[in-house]
Amino acid sequence: MKLCDIKIGDNYKQINRKTENIVIEPLPSFCNSRWKIATDLDNNVKEHIYVLTIANVITEITPYYNVAVNIEEANSNLEFILNNA
DSSP states (O other): OOGGGOOTTOBHHHHHHHOSSEEEEEOOGGGOOSEEEEEETTSTTOOEEEEEEETTEEEEEESOHHHHSOHHHHHHHHHHHHHTO
16 A cells, blocks of 8 residues: 555544554644644655544545644744753
């Protein structure tokens, strides 16, 4: 399976079970995002896309980080964490 095979309506947990080369996992908590990142481990470039899920079903797909994450908010959250660690 490849990232381009992931479609809206797919169950992301079934994708994780069916294939070893694609991993779908949440973004880091400092991103404060409901999106997940899907990574193709077979690709040497570590290609990835971002998927939004509701009740384990993929409802949106984007290749763009700035769609999945509010970059300013993520940077601010990360800076707060690092300064208060």
